Amino acid sequence: MMKGLKKWRLFALLTALIVFLSGCGKNYLSTLTPAGEVGREQHNLLLLATAIMTLVILVVVVIYVLAIVKFRRKKVGENVIPKQVEGSTTLEVLWTVIPIILLLILAVPTVALTYKFADTKAMDAKDADGKAKAVTVNVTAKLYWWQFEYPNEGIVTSQELVVPTGEKVYFNLKSGDVKHSFWIPTIGGKMDTNVENINKFYLEFDKESKDLETGVFYGKCAELCGPSHALMDFKVKTLSKADFNNWVSEMKASKNHVASGDLEKQGEDIFKTSCITCHAVSGDGKGTGIAPNLATFGDRNRVAGVLDHNKKEIKKWINDPQSVKPGNTMPQPEKINNGKKFSDQELDALAAYLMGLSVEK
Template sequence: MMKGLKKWRLFSLLAALTIFLSGCGEKYLSTLTPAGQVGRDQFNLLLLSSAIMALVIIVVVIIYVLALVKFRRKKLGENFIPKQVEGNHTLEIIWTVIPILLLLVLAVPTVYLTYKHADVAGMEQVDEEGNKTAVTVNVTAKLFWWEFEYPDLGVVTSQELVVPTDEKVYFNLKAADVKHSFWIPSAGGKMDTNVENVNQFYLEFDEPSAGLEQGAFYGKCAELCGPSHALMDFKVKTMDRKDFDAWVDSAKTTKPVAGSDLAQSGEEIFNTSCIACHATSAAGTGGGVGPNLASFGDRNRVAGFMEHNEENLKAWINDPQSHKPGNLMPQPEAINNGEKFSEEQLDALAEYLMGLSIEK
């Protein structure tokens, strides 16, 4: 009976693992479906290392099984001792040289790709007019959100990174408070963001993200940074260079306009309660206390992880700590004369914020 229960538990565990693994491979999130050359290079290196490990395991298992079959006690008797190979120079050379060769096969492409992906000289290239030809993004990680500044374009966004396809995009990575780690699984490996220094690397994207299930790639913090580390997500929208240039022009020129009376009321509340921390224009530089909200209406998540709708937005505004513990956004009592926002105020704020857009 107990043996049957143990088998059933093992089956249940394997079934659960199968369900979890079925989520792997989604193009917007998985390292197994690389979306650019950096991701492909790293994926191919993963395949190479896995193949080498599999080869070693197979050879060892074959030798082990052959030894068990050939020299089993039942066949040769209790007192049989196989020929000893200790001190055999030929064998010692073989099992010394082969591992060295395997290590070289793995080490050469690893070192090559490490230096290749660390080459950010293209970040400084300029055209005949002295304008930089590559897109550079200053990424600042904060508790628990992301700021993306385009220093050569005069644009800053938060929570959603927008980049062109079919070219290298360079990143300057830093942290404003504690160590974080910048990771877009589909595009390439992670890199730490530190308070003390700036890390640099580049990524590439093959195709626009509009056709993906979520309309964007997922990015995450890959370094345990606090109680809401798991909720520190961001989205990456990729588009061809023509559309990206149009997005930049829109970001620099679009100003927030409250259309309806309710939105105008929300703008008034925002300007008395929220404007000290949040900008509503994407034109300018980074360094804001809170996320830039110029493209809030274009996002597909509230606070980086909640479904993008007015109900979630109102819940977030009225009690941010219950949804993302440890974040630095003040509770409404601190900015609304010691009281929670009323339902009417929340409706007005939600109407105003959902109308902030760069893309529409």
């Protein structure tokens, strides 16, 4: 009975492991499929550490098995005591020097890469015209959303980071409330965002995200920050340099957006009386910092970072944001709509207006 039970336990463990591993390997969210210089270097470091640990385990297991086989009682008898090696200078030197060597093999590249990725001096480099050479993004983490400001371009967006490929992109990381952590698993990271100081580092993006299964890379908050920490996602859209420059131009022009169609115009009117206090709909400038900038809402991959990007989910989010992300700072509709819920007609109008906020269509 017990043997059968143990077999089923092993089977259950293997099944759970297979299910767990089936979630690995997606090229838009896995650290095992790096798509940038930082991600590749970190991946190589992970492989080196794994190889060292595997070597140590194998050596220990081999010695352990040999000792069991060679000195088992059936072979050497009951009263045989193997040669004692306590105090052996040779062995003491070996198991002191070998771990030191292994630690050095791992420590040297780790320290070197740590300093390399922290080198952000090029962030301040300027060309002959006094313009910044590198793309810099000021990242502000909030409960539970992300703001991305491009100070050199004079634009701001939220929830979806847009960057050029083939060059280093520099980041200034800070938090607007509690400690968070900025992480794009496939590209590299992670680094904390703090309230009291700014952390700096860079990433490099190798390929355009349009060829990915979802059209974007996935970013996460990697620091437990509240009840909806697991839902604090953002997406990363990587473009060629030319397409990125076009996107910047369109973002600057978004301040001239005009709603089209009766339903969108109705939604714009509702938005201006209920939502405009917190949300900006122009990508030009620095943004309010109170709530996500919505200039590119129609271009996004997700609603609130986690819901499917369609009108049904937009209405669900507006009607009851706490049911989607508990603890978020978006008010319930009663607080901004004279003490009552939005009607279906009003929700349809707001959804139509928000889907029309686009710089890519």
